[in-house]
Amino acid sequence: MNLIFFDTPTQHLDLSPLTLTRPLADLRIGILKIAEKWKYWFSEYFGNQDIKVSFLTPNYLSTKFPLQHDTDNFYINGGLLPNKEITRQIFQLFHNEVISNEQHLLAARTDKIFNSYEALVEGIPVLQQMNEDITIISQLWHIFEHNRNQIIADFEMITKGRKSQPITDPHTIAYAKDNIFLEEGAVVKAAILDAENAPIYLGKNSLVEIGCIIRGAFALCEGASLNFGAKMRGDTTIGVFSKFGGEVSNVVVQGYSNKAHDGYLGNSVIGEWCNMGADTNSSNLKNTFKPVSIWNYRFKDYINTEKLFCGTFMGDFVRCGINTMLNTGTVIGVGANVFGADFPPKFVPDFAWGGAAGFVKTQLDKLFETASVMKSRRGQTLTKEDKAILTHLYASS
Template sequence: MAIILFDDNARNTLLPLTFTRPVADLRIGILTIAEKWGKHMAREFSFYTEEYLQAKFPMVIESDNFFINGSVCPDENLVAIISELQTGEAIVLDDVLIAVRLNMADAKSFSPDIYLSGALKYDSKVTRIQYPEHIFRNNDDELRKDFALLTNGRTSATISSTNTIIGDAFFAEEGAQAECCTFSAVNGPIYLANDTEVWEGTNIRGPFALCEYSQLKMGTKVYGATTIGPYCRIGGEVNNAVVWGYSNKGHEGYLGNAVVGEWCNLGADTNNSNLKNNYSTVKLWDYTTKGYRDTGLQFCGLIMADHAKSGINTMFNTGTVVGVNANVFGGGYPSTHIPDFAWGGSSGFEEYAYNKAMETTARVFARREHRTFNEAEQNILKTVFELTRDL
């Protein structure tokens, strides 16, 4: 039995975050959406996604296949209903295909649109990630759900007595290290994955997750609901942010109501605004309309796609969207739409030369011995470069 997470039109409204991954590879809570489904259904998973992503995110078809919408986060009720689907049956919510069960022959010709007619109606609420801001907005609920999923029936490892833990919803995996820190789980759970490090003087308020091999530097201040993905190094002040993995914010500076992709680096004293001076709602650049979309949110900070970088003292205005492999530097506020493969700052941008960008990316990968900047990774970035040259 195979679980296949498929992309629908949410893939386009989630750009630029989904230029480099399927929708179900988005991290929200502790796990990615795909990892959530895999654990709930106790099965391996694969992806139905854009052709240029398939070398890294292949689809695996078996004789029995559950195609599940990659923008939908699982819950116990939804998992139970999907598990009971018979071959050929589908469920929809408001004309959105949630899931369909298919044999091998039908799976090979799968397309989301053809299963809307005659599908079963699902009438309960689901958490669906359609826009970038949905990630930090829903992170509180997903942190709590993932914490319960990962810690059910288990006992936390013991951490040093030099720490102060307030509340009961605290869990540390084996190998997690912390000294002289404060963990307040009164407002939400706190999860420290294996081989994480929380350095002296750090204060954390849940809900919060620190994923494997990541570090919080000395004196870091973290407010919920925040997730730090694997292999990150974080310092300064962080509030309601999701940092996916392999990214660094190693120095002072504020990051709030934000999503930061993989392989990003925020230079020392990089700050983002998350509230406009006139307290009006925040608009974000939308790739589907090539214009600004009103989020309806008063608090909305930075959306940064994979491989983007900011120089020292960079200031991001409220509701800034930074594209894939953009390199931002210099004084003043850059525009709130920073294109993919852009090079520059408040005085303007030029195209970040592809070969130069790849040289930098190769050096960044080389810092992680277990990751290789292979042909699949290179081809994804080359395709994104070509797709976005005229945007």
């Protein structure tokens, strides 16, 4: 089986800056990335057959996220979150049929080769309507908005038929132990784990240090850690190999990012390879208690989220200096470096360098140098594919 995930041009821009450096289906929500969820459901449906995954992306992303065709291809909207019934309906498509709802093209099954979203839309005329309720990620805030339900769904899926590693630390207090799952190598020290209302998942080789308080729904992914005294208020995912501390509520961290010190972060989505200096704080509620507006890359203007709580959206390779204050509904573009006193603007463009006093464009070679150091600390390298993507975005910014 060959799964190909596509983003519509609208989704690609509406979910920027997160989708500037990856396909939508490569985003993490809950415990897993969207593409990983689909691979699981198709494996379940077909009895653990080999499921191939690739992406139909803008050209500049295609080297890192290549497209692979086969004789039986399922093209799936990268923002569509799977479940059993949706998987069943997509699998039952005949060849050269499309399924959609009123707003979105959702999936297609075909033996044809399509190298763009536009060709896919024009090339398969037979249309079905999705008759299941769906959840589709089409705006930035949808990621934290649906994170609780996705942690719960992924937890059930990942832990089904498996036994958790035991909590061996005598000083850790665990409420509703049956709703807590530790993968191999997960370590907990003198923490409070409250899973009475939603599950807590601690991934392989993750670490919860002394004095942490965690409330479900919560996921600490592989290799990630919580620093001393961290307060995780629930509906939060800390992505792979990230290091987090302070007070965090309803936040999705994609991976490899740090907020090691005190400071509040709520109702936010953080990309990969980001670093927030000590006492970085993000507002998620306006003093007027009015809905929050955020910058939108498609309209090049602010749009109303209609959300009362909305914090920060941060693209990849963003750095924030010590004591950074981020206003409600701040969007920070790829490769930006934010520092200085007072609040920076609510929209910080890609590769901006500065703060409230103004910005200049960062030097690309300096960004490469810093990003290489960041990646080396996680045993990785800044690849030529990474550099090509950042170079393309830099030239377009």
